[in-house]
Amino acid sequence: MRLTRFTDYAMRVLLYLGTRPDRICTIPEMTRAYGISQNHLMKIVHQLGRAGYVTSVRGRNGGIRLARPAAMINVGAVIRHSETQPGAEGLALLDCQTCRIAPACALTGVVDEALAAFFAVLERHTLADLLHGRTGALLDIFAATASEDPLPAATCVPPGFAR
Amino acid sequence: MRLTRFTDYAMRVLLYLGTRPDRICTIPEMTRAYGISQNHLMKIVHQLGRAGYVTSVRGRNGGIRLARPAAMINVGAVIRHSETQPGAEGLALLDCQTCRIAPACALTGVVDEALAAFFAVLERHTLADLLHGRTGALLDIFAATASEDPLPAATCVPPGFAR
DNA sequence: GGAATACATGTATATTGATTACATGATAGG
DNA sequence: CCTATCATGTAATCAATATACATGTATTCC
Ligand code: SF4
Ligand code: SF4
Numbered sequence: 001m002r003l004t005r006f007t008d009y010a011m012r013v014l015l016y017l018g019t020r021p022d023r024i025c026t027i028p029e030m031t032r033a034y035g036i037s038q039n040h041l042m043k044i045v046h047q048l049g050r051a052g053y054v055t056s057v058r059g060r061n062g063g064i065r066l067a068r069p070a071a072m073i074n075v076g077a078v079i080r081h082s083e084t085q086p087g088a089e090g091l092a093l094l095d096c097q098t099c100r101i102a103p104a105c106a107l108t109g110v111v112d113e114a115l116a117a118f119f120a121v122l123e124r125h126t127l128a129d130l131l132h133g134r135t136g137a138l139l140d141i142f143a144a145t146a147s148e149d150p151l152p153a154a155t156c157v158p159p160g161f162a163r
Numbered sequence: 164m165r166l167t168r169f170t171d172y173a174m175r176v177l178l179y180l181g182t183r184p185d186r187i188c189t190i191p192e193m194t195r196a197y198g199i200s201q202n203h204l205m206k207i208v209h210q211l212g213r214a215g216y217v218t219s220v221r222g223r224n225g226g227i228r229l230a231r232p233a234a235m236i237n238v239g240a241v242i243r244h245s246e247t248q249p250g251a252e253g254l255a256l257l258d259c260q261t262c263r264i265a266p267a268c269a270l271t272g273v274v275d276e277a278l279a280a281f282f283a284v285l286e287r288h289t290l291a292d293l294l295h296g297r298t299g300a301l302l303d304i305f306a307a308t309a310s311e312d313p314l315p316a317a318t319c320v321p322p323g324f325a326r
Numbered sequence: 327g328g329a330a331t332a333c334a335t336g337t338a339t340a341t342t343g344a345t346t347a348c349a350t351g352a353t354a355g356g
Numbered sequence: 357c358c359t360a361t362c363a364t365g366t367a368a369t370c371a372a373t374a375t376a377c378a379t380g381t382a383t384t385c386c
């Protein structure tokens with residue numbers, strides 16, 4: 001029972017962008033701030049773009065920004081979207097498809113109910129809530145980490161760059 | 164975001180035993196009923212024993228039975244126990260240990276709250292609830308599957324396979 | 327126009343955790 | 357003693373996730 005790192009990184013991106021509603025941010029910049037894989041982050045940002053949470057601008061001086069105000073971004077919706085496999089109908093916590101007692105099993109219903117309660121809580125929160133009163137602290141951390149550690153060379157190398 | 168099969172199998176064992184409070188059941192018997200790995204089931208039963216949910220009797224004519232009435236077995240407690248890694252403190256849905264913004268991150272709290280809501284629902288149910296009005300149907304399924312295939316290849320195939 | 331910067335996208339590899347298999351020991355009945 | 361059953365530790369398999377790699381496309385600036 002864990003959330004994927006994909007989901008967590010998606011939230012981190014939103015948090016990062018939320019602390020800087022004024023400007024456009026780049027993926028390499030966030031990569032440095034969090035010290036995580038640039039390629040992975042790129043896919044996550046791409047997904048967030050397709051889901052309509054962020055707007056990306058290509059080309060020089062391009063980057064990423066929130067597509068809507070933080071108060072319009074629902075934490076539950078983001079996490080649900082991010083945890084849903086691209087092909088699955090909903091997200092099932094158990095694999096009841098191959099289970100012989102499925103037609104007589106009451107556990108499925110209970111677990112679904114619990115999952116609904118889980119998301120009900122998440123859906124009570126927006127990105128703005130998460131940022132409220134914390135943007136200063138977050139900006140401090142980003143500033144500190146961005147300068148302190150220039151990121152392992154490997155991840156900084158632009159893809160396709162001869163080595 | 165999934166529950167482990169370990170957890171599901173644990174619940175299946177309890178459901179099986181719950182439909183037969185009168186007699187003692189064996190692991191091979193349940194293996195046949197569900198068509199799942201006997202060794203895996205054995206570990207799960209062992210864990211359930213250590214957690215105090217079932218009582219095992221060794222030796223010939225041995226087997227497993229519920230250690231308490233089904234009404235005293237809380238679904239939430241079983242699942243929480245089963246999902247908790249042997250060594251972890253609690254169960255964390257995200258790996259905040261290695262995250263730079265942890266000190267300023269509000270997401271942790273929200274997710275923990277949601278997880279609490281998840282278990283709150285589960286903890287409102289007991290094994291007896293799950294069995295209520297379904298023991299007949301379950302026994303029918305067990306009887307049908309147990310006789311229909313006497314354990315050869317079919318039951319030893321991992322569930323969810325496609326070959 | 328050309329170089330540089332930044333996102334887009336598809337494929338391959340690596341890592342991790344869960345699952346299953348294997349091997350062996352212990353206990354109890356008959 | 358022999359067999360059926362649970363107990364327990366280790367190893368191999370497998371699948372999902374995460375990361376790396378390669379290349380393409382768009383935009384801006386000179
Ligand atoms: S929840 Fe019930 S039906 Fe679904 S896999 Fe578990 S036992 Fe089977
Ligand atoms: S929840 Fe917050 S602190 Fe925990 S890993 Fe995600 S971003 Fe970091």
